[in-house]
Amino acid sequence: MVQIGLLLTKKHRLLSIAAILDVFETVNKFYSKTEESVPFNITLLHTNDNQYDRTDMIMNYSAEDIKAAPLKELILVPAFNTDDMEQTIADNRVFIPWLIQQYKQGAHIATFCTGAFLLGATGLLNGKIATTHVDACNGFATAFPDVKLRSDKTLTEDGRLYTSGGATSTFHLLLHIIEMHCGRDIAVRAAKIFAIDINRDNQSHFSTFQPVRNHHDELVASAQQKIESRYNDAETIEEIIKDIPASRRNMVRRFKQATGMTPIEYLQQTRIEAAKKLLEQTSQQMTEVIYNSGYNDPKAFRKVFRKAVGMTPSEYREKFQLN
Structure with missing residues (x-):
């Protein structure tokens, strides 16, 4: 026993x-x-x-x-x-x-x-x-x-x-x-x-991206806000945070210290979470989902999505779509 x-x-x-x-x-x-x-x-x-x-x-x-x-x-x-x-x-x-x-x-x-x-x-x-x-x-x-x-x-x-x-x-x-x-x-x-x-x-x-916000770093908080508001219409992270008054090296260091990830990783997580919501809550065609979540390359999107979520976008939609 x-x-x-x-x-x-x-x-x-x-x-x-x-x-x-x-x-x-x-x-x-x-x-x-x-x-x-x-x-x-x-x-x-x-x-x-x-x-x-x-x-x-x-x-x-x-x-x-x-x-x-x-x-x-x-x-x-x-x-x-x-x-x-x-x-x-x-x-x-x-x-x-x-x-x-x-x-x-x-x-x-x-x-x-x-x-x-x-x-x-x-x-x-x-x-x-x-x-x-x-x-x-x-x-x-x-x-x-x-x-x-x-x-x-x-x-x-x-x-x-x-x-x-x-x-x-x-x-x-x-x-x-x-x-x-x-x-x-x-x-x-x-x-x-x-x-x-x-x-x-x-x-x-089963994951849900929940950004860290209680770090009290105003510079990082500003970068987070810019990423979350522009994730779908900017091609690079540099384009999104170009107005942040800090060098790239200093920005990456402070961002990772405050949130646990780099700005690029944060952008990717934000985009994947947006794609998951579109797959769950809308009937948009896959090409629309890809574009509206900030990606231009369907192959790259599917590769990143599968790595982050553990299944393909189509499999995710079949499992979790609400309507």
């Missing part, structure tokens, strides 16, 4: 906790119905400065303080429900040395969605691959530059560390863990119950 510890972090997303428990409980029932030994035993892990009586009663799971908990084979870190990740990680800092200790003693650690930020804060992911919610990737890359972030991936595995992307990617990592311990047949059976496409390995098409 695999001994699993599920962290009850501060500001955890309750839906993440519920999904994790539901999947493992479902698999355990596969075995209990045939009077076989269940494969997973889950304990909720908390700190003594939190009160989880209500949660424990609802979930009907045993709970332990991490200071008294024995070594776990597998530790699960749920997603966070927060708009201030830096403060949330600070609020959960008591888990950091404990996770390091557990890992050094042989535990496997799996994080779901933005739970990867807590694992990133331990330093255990440095030099290793990881993923997180696709819209949180810029913040993660800024906070943990030594991690090999794979923003396109649904899940990653590097040694004894596992991470997953956002939302339904949780289920893909859970199925991966189930397959490791119970075999492919049980994983497929669980995938059918939860209606999960077990082979999906890319989450790029």
